[in-house]
Amino acid sequence: MAHWFDLGDVAVVSLIEDDRLLIEPGEFFPGLEPDLADWYAREPWFDRAAEKLVFVIQSFLVCSADEVLVVDACVGAGKDRQRPEFDQLPDRWRQQFLATGLREADVDAVVFTHLHTDHVGAATAQREPVFPHAPHFVVEQEFRYWSSEAGGAAMRRTGDYLADSVLPIEQAGQLRFVAPDAVVGRHAELVPAAGHTPGNVCVRVRGSAGTVLLAGDTMHHGVQIRHPELSTRYCVEPGAAARVRGALLDEVAGSGAVFVPTHFPVPSAGRVRRGQAGYDFEFAADLVRTGQFRYREWLGSLVTLGRRGSAPVAARSQWADRG
Template identity: 35%
Template sequence: MDSPSATSSATSAARWTVGDLTVHRIDEVPLPPPTGAWLLPEASPETVSQVPWLRPDFADDAGALRLASHSFAFSVDGLRVLVDTGIGNGKNRANPAWNQLNSDYLTRLRDAGFAPESVDLVILTHLHTDHVGWNTRADGGTWQPTFPRARYVTARAEWDHWAGADMDAARREMFRDSVHPVRDAGLLHLVDAPAEGTDIAPGVRLLPTPGHTPGHLSVQLRSRTAGALITGDAIHHPVQLPHPGLTSCVDIDPGQAAATRRRLLASLADTDTLVLGSHFPAPTGGRVTSQSGAYRLAPVR
């Protein structure tokens, strides 16, 4: 996702067990009620009301979608891994609610056992404002990498797209304060992700899920016989399970995004794979089950 607003409080911490892995949700902020109508304009209150299992966790009684901003963190094979870095603090943003944000994200990250200096790998599902913000933090008058020992990894296709794009002023500023300092520090690593994905660490695979952006990645975890998938913005909200054709107003290629989502949901349906939504509010995690020719999310709390 790449706008609009966020509020200043967050939900309580959560974690899930995936084989030998423990995946922590690192909360930043819940997103305000107007976000859903802006982000998924075809998810009208009438459409939402026809999916009763969305309430009360994923939608309110009026049919407004609930969304949140958070990261996921886990340790694997001695590596401490963070997936996406949220909106970030103290940054000039065109969106008023994201502008000069002041959240307790870093405190929550430390409380989960992931001090910034201990993180080895930061996976960026894509280069949108609300997924790269904590890449950097203010140090005097400059922006410095928040995770100075980490490799920041994203898809080469993602970088190549934005490197050639005619960006507006707000996006250029985001790259200047949250992406370029990481590149300039030699910490940005670009990976090629073929259709079957590429392994970035033992049991951690980057899967290309294009459409929202050209180089968008989802993150597949495997430990012993258990598996999980961190969606990124391939699935913004559980309403897209019964209605996978619902696209986001910020999808670069809506048709491809819908096709990717259908393919992804078909591969997940009726399996034991835990799905962790990058913008799903609590309970955030669940399993995809088939229902009446479509899909629903069975929460795992």
């Protein structure tokens, strides 16, 4: 389902590479036996016939009249990967990107929430950066970890995605280290969330009509809303990941804020409520707009509705020009 999130003068657009990746519960959460009476063990979270958890592989565009950001870059096409569902994929991600009417040169910056294989791959093709003018922001501790012996050992289960999807960006001079609370755009800032990986971050996006938190991999599935203490097999620091998740859920439950975990079922955005048996999740239908997002048509609608920012699209400058 093509869709996007309406924040007034900002649009957050989902680019979905796989809308239904089925995973054995024990792969991500060793020993987990889903409570089939609970909401996280029903559709769209759980496939009863296959007895598997449902995940989405997606990334996001953050669009305004001022700039276009890419937040994460999925698995990407034509990459050698150990997981069969990731190996030598067709170019679904680029097809989704181009359908917006944007081109690679329109992207002002790329933000990596962390450097796992399903968040970086489409940023390169044939070991060359896809976005020619864009700096690619990442927390330095994240890059150093995956460049270390420990990070290399962790990549043996996936294939060396650093070599084909991250190092070409560094070699091209487009990889930029930023603080985990850095401002990365006119409407976007990072939120520290180390634990799943050493430099993991969320991205807070503010628009004139609302705010969303792109929560990345702070949680992968609804079972972690019901059980925040439950970290995945793939968390580098499980205890820290659980503390981050608990703090995030407490914050959004108290404020009513909308957050978007990367791997939650479409449309992914929702609000957390405190219930008698713990936290519950409600999809945020009020922000969701269905149908294909088209950037220039959307810009025209901003003018019609009087919501457009002060900078005309012709005056948009590249991050590279801003120093």
